Amino acid sequence: MRNIILLGAPGSGKGTQSEHLVKQFGFTHLSTGNIIRDNINQKTPSGLLCQQYSEQGKLVPDDLMIEMVEQHLQTISGDLIWDGFPRTITQAAKLDQLLQKLNSKIDHTLYFEIDERKLFDRIVGRLTCPTCGRTYHRTAFPPKVEWVCDDDQTPLVQRKDDSEEKIKIRLATYQNDTVPLVQYYLNQQVLTVIDADMEGYAVWDQIMAVLK
Numbered sequence: 001m002r003n004i005i006l007l008g009a010p011g012s013g014k015g016t017q018s019e020h021l022v023k024q025f026g027f028t029h030l031s032t033g034n035i036i037r038d039n040i041n042q043k044t045p046s047g048l049l050c051q052q053y054s055e056q057g058k059l060v061p062d063d064l065m066i067e068m069v070e071q072h073l074q075t076i077s078g079d080l081i082w083d084g085f086p087r088t089i090t091q092a093a094k095l096d097q098l099l100q101k102l103n104s105k106i107d108h109t110l111y112f113e114i115d116e117r118k119l120f121d122r123i124v125g126r127l128t129c130p131t132c133g134r135t136y137h138r139t140a141f142p143p144k145v146e147w148v149c150d151d152d153q154t155p156l157v158q159r160k161d162d163s164e165e166k167i168k169i170r171l172a173t174y175q176n177d178t179v180p181l182v183q184y185y186l187n188q189q190v191l192t193v194i195d196a197d198m199e200g201y202a203v204w205d206q207i208m209a210v211l212k
Contacts, residue, residue, distance in 0.1 A: 001104040002027075002079040004211075005086070007181055008112030009174050010167070011123040012196045013203060015135050017112075018083050020204060025211070028076055032084040034133045035068050036060060054159075057166030059173050062090045070098060088177045092184055108210055109185040112196035112203075116171065123167050127156040 004027070006014040018029045036054070039047030046068055053060050069085055086092040099105055125138040129149035136143050136156060143149060147156045161170065185191035192210045196203060 001077075001099075001102060003082060003099060003104060003106050004080070005082045005106055005109040005185070006084075006112065007109055007178070007185070007191075008194075008196060009114065009116075009119055009178075010170055011119045011126065012112035012114045013122075014083050014112055016141075017110075017203060017207060018081050019134075021081055021207070025079070027079045027081045029081050029083060030069075030072070030076070030085070031133065032060075032065060032069065032087075035072050037130075037133060039068060054161055057161045057163075057169040059087060059170070059177070062088055062094075066091060066094050069095075073098065073102075086181065087174075089180055089184055092181055106185070106188070106190050109181075109188075109191040110207060110210065111182055111185075111191055111193050113193050114196040118197060119171065120164065120167060123162050124164060126158070126162055128159055129154050130157055 004021070006018060008014050015031070015033075018031070021027055022029050036047070036050045040051050040054075041047070046064060049064060050060050065085065065087070082095075086095050096106070122137065122140070125140065127136045127138060127143070127147065128134070129136075129152065131152050131154040132149065134149060134151055136149075143156065145153075148154070149156055160166075182191065194203060194206050198206075
């Protein structure tokens with residue numbers, strides 16, 4: 001089992017690059033966002049708690065997220081892309097423990113570094129498919145049919161936590177909780193900085209240079 005972590009602020013492009021990596025290398029995309037959505041849609045106790053935090057623009061607490069990730073790991077196998085997890089040092093340490101049980105480890109951590117103003121522009125224009133989780137942007141990469149998912153024709157939505165006010169809350173939380181992970185994985189000598197300000201294939205080329 002190979003493991004690649006995509007680390008970066010909301011809107012830095014992790015989801016888009018995950019899709020490319022899955023198609024190119026056959027990785028399983030483990031998105032905590034999808035895990036949360038599944039729990040919310042199934043109205044599990046964890047999902048109901050997640051919905052409350054999301055509507056307030058807050059991140060899901062460590063204990064709750066770790067519990068859902070551990071349950072999900074029991075249902076999948078093969079090479080993994082970790083998108084949106086870990087978010088904190090506590091989660092990173094717990095993930096190391098989980099992988100050790102499976103005789104595995106983190107192979108690469110790709111840190112998507114991006115200008116904060118560009119993040120706001122990306123997130124405010126973001127549209128999401130509530131069925132498959134695929135994301136679009138109103139102007140940068142819109143769906144073929146306005147407000148309709150290309151893959152399953154589900155009407156697209158704008159997430160409640162994609163307002164500018166809640167974005168500020170999420171970025172402040174990200175700076176406090178997630179940025180320390182950069183040093184954590186630097187210390188493990190598995191981190192590479194990706195310039196996510198760049199557009200299109202320029203970001204993909206950087207990723208390929210690491211994986212090759």
